[in-house]
Every structure is written in C-alpha cells, then in structure tokens.
Amino acid sequence: MAESLHSGIWEISYIELTLRLVLAAVLGGLIGLEREFGYHPAGFRTHILVCLGSALIMILSIYGFTQFAAESNVRMDPARLAAQVISGVGFLGAGTILRTGVSITGLTTAASLWVVSAIGLSVGAGFYFGSVLVTVMVLFSLFLLNKLEKSFSQTKKFREIRIQIPDGSTALNVTLAKIAEFGLSIHKIQIENPIVGTEAEERVVTVRLLVKAGKPAHFQKVLLALPGIPGVRNVECE
Incomplete structure (x- = not known):
C-alpha cells in the first residue's frame, strides 16, 4: 500500500x-x-x-x-x-x-x-x-x-546620424551648424578613415554624430535638411 x-x-x-x-x-x-x-x-x-x-x-x-x-x-x-x-x-x-x-x-x-x-x-x-x-x-x-x-x-534618447562628405570639406561645419539650429545637442563626433571615391583625388569620410533631440519632430527636420547641404553625399540614421 x-x-x-x-x-x-x-x-x-x-x-x-x-x-x-x-x-x-x-x-x-x-x-x-x-x-x-x-x-x-x-x-x-x-x-x-x-x-x-x-x-x-x-x-x-x-x-x-x-x-x-x-x-x-x-x-x-x-x-x-x-x-x-x-x-x-x-x-x-x-x-x-x-x-x-x-x-x-x-x-x-x-x-x-x-x-x-x-x-x-x-x-x-x-x-x-x-x-x-x-x-x-x-x-x-x-x-x-x-x-x-x-x-x-522620448526626450532623452540618443540617436546616431552618419553622413559621408569629401575629406577636408566645409560640409561638416555646415552640418554641425544646421544640427544646432534645430535645437539638437551633439555629444560625440567620430570620423572614420577616408575612402577613395570615383575620382583618384577624391577621398570620402564617414562622420558619425551622436545627437540628442528635445523633440522627435526636430530630429526628423534635421534628417530632411542635411541632404540639401552642398558636399553631403549620404545621410543615415539609427
């Protein structure tokens, strides 16, 4: 039992x-x-x-x-x-x-x-x-x-923007000014090794910008404005 x-x-x-x-x-x-x-x-x-x-x-x-x-x-x-x-x-x-x-x-x-x-x-x-x-x-x-x-x-999130510009171009200074104009703060700037472009004398660098936007709408406006800057070849974000 x-x-x-x-x-x-x-x-x-x-x-x-x-x-x-x-x-x-x-x-x-x-x-x-x-x-x-x-x-x-x-x-x-x-x-x-x-x-x-x-x-x-x-x-x-x-x-x-x-x-x-x-x-x-x-x-x-x-x-x-x-x-x-x-x-x-x-x-x-x-x-x-x-x-x-x-x-x-x-x-x-x-x-x-x-x-x-x-x-x-x-x-x-x-x-x-x-x-x-x-x-x-x-x-x-x-x-x-x-x-x-x-x-x-929402207002504390960091986002990364990647742009490609010719090495030595003034496009980076214009980009930074445009970002500040829309009220975004830049916390980190990283420039990657230049890449040889289609022309022998042209070298393109990728710039990574870690930014923080007060409002999501400001971040979207920056993304729309950056491709129109002379010298900016490509804009990506995360």
Missing part, C-alpha cells in the same frame, strides 16, 4: 498532461503576440515553442522516470532538467540581441523568452496560478509600461 502511494506521486494522467501543455502554449502565445505585433525577432511561434518545450521538459523531469521511483537506490529530483532549461535558454535570447552602432535592440525580447521558459516550467509543474499571474504581469509590462517608458525616454 505504501509503495502504491509512493509510486502515485510520480504519475500523471493524459488529461492533466494535455491541460498543462495546452495552457503552456496559450500563455506563451499571448506573450508572443505582443512581440509579433511589434515586429521583434522572436514572435508568436517562437514564444509558444519555448514555453511548450519548457513545460514538456518539466513534466518529463517529474514524471518521465516513474519506472525507477520504487527502486531503493534511486532518488527522484524533479528539478534536475528544469535547471538546464533556465540556463540553456540563454543562447536563444542572445540570438535576439542586436547591436547596430550605438543602439542595442532585442533585450526585452530576450527577457521575454527567458520569462516564457520559466512560465513553461511552472505550468509543467502544475503551478497554474503562478503561471497565469506572471503571464498577466508580463503582458502588463510589455503593453502598458512600454508606452509609459517611451513617454519618459
């Missing part, structure tokens, strides 16, 4: 198994939808797969070795596979982090993948309330707090 009760702890019905996997797919998909709507690297299907896989690994870790539960020399450890998910999902998150110039994107998506894996583990362990609660909190953070964050950081 005692052995039967002991073995029952490590068993799960097909209905309960299905419930956990379906719930993991739903909760992961809800978070993935927000990422999908924002055109982020990891979207709807990726989050479902991460959450579903985590849930299955958690279920496997708890119930996948029931045939050894009654062995006297075997000690069941439900957390052994879950620990590998927590550390192993990092490589997937790292693939969504991109650095372009001075800007880094994908950090929030990487964090959402990590949280989704934790939600999957919780669902797989049958911790339903905590899983649903965290999903609601994550969606609140991604939807509402994202808008609040943008409203605070």
Whole structure:
C-alpha cells in the first residue's frame, strides 16, 4: 500500500498532461503576440515553442522516470532538467540581441523568452496560478509600461546620424551648424578613415554624430535638411 502511494506521486494522467501543455502554449502565445505585433525577432511561434518545450521538459523531469521511483537506490529530483532549461535558454535570447552602432535592440525580447521558459516550467509543474499571474504581469509590462517608458525616454534618447562628405570639406561645419539650429545637442563626433571615391583625388569620410533631440519632430527636420547641404553625399540614421 505504501509503495502504491509512493509510486502515485510520480504519475500523471493524459488529461492533466494535455491541460498543462495546452495552457503552456496559450500563455506563451499571448506573450508572443505582443512581440509579433511589434515586429521583434522572436514572435508568436517562437514564444509558444519555448514555453511548450519548457513545460514538456518539466513534466518529463517529474514524471518521465516513474519506472525507477520504487527502486531503493534511486532518488527522484524533479528539478534536475528544469535547471538546464533556465540556463540553456540563454543562447536563444542572445540570438535576439542586436547591436547596430550605438543602439542595442532585442533585450526585452530576450527577457521575454527567458520569462516564457520559466512560465513553461511552472505550468509543467502544475503551478497554474503562478503561471497565469506572471503571464498577466508580463503582458502588463510589455503593453502598458512600454508606452509609459517611451513617454519618459522620448526626450532623452540618443540617436546616431552618419553622413559621408569629401575629406577636408566645409560640409561638416555646415552640418554641425544646421544640427544646432534645430535645437539638437551633439555629444560625440567620430570620423572614420577616408575612402577613395570615383575620382583618384577624391577621398570620402564617414562622420558619425551622436545627437540628442528635445523633440522627435526636430530630429526628423534635421534628417530632411542635411541632404540639401552642398558636399553631403549620404545621410543615415539609427
């Protein structure tokens, strides 16, 4: 009788198994939808797969070795596979982090993948309330707090402008004056090595300007004005 009760702890019905996997797919998909709507690297299907896989690994870790539960020399450890998910999902998150110039994107998506894996583990362990609660909190953070964050950081965000001008040209001085005219502050100027142009005597340099605009509209006006400056060959921004 005692052995039967002991073995029952490590068993799960097909209905309960299905419930956990379906719930993991739903909760992961809800978070993935927000990422999908924002055109982020990891979207709807990726989050479902991460959450579903985590849930299955958690279920496997708890119930996948029931045939050894009654062995006297075997000690069941439900957390052994879950620990590998927590550390192993990092490589997937790292693939969504991109650095372009001075800007880094994908950090929030990487964090959402990590949280989704934790939600999957919780669902797989049958911790339903905590899983649903965290999903609601994550969606609140991604939807509402994202808008609040943008409203605070909109006037503090640094942007990079890249222009190409002939080496030794006065176009840089005119560009700097034009940027100041629109109320943007310049925090860093970096001039890259000159590149030989179409003509033998022409050398073109790329100038990187790290600027901060008081209003987004001012930044857009600068981008429209810079191509009209004599000597400015190309204008790019991040």
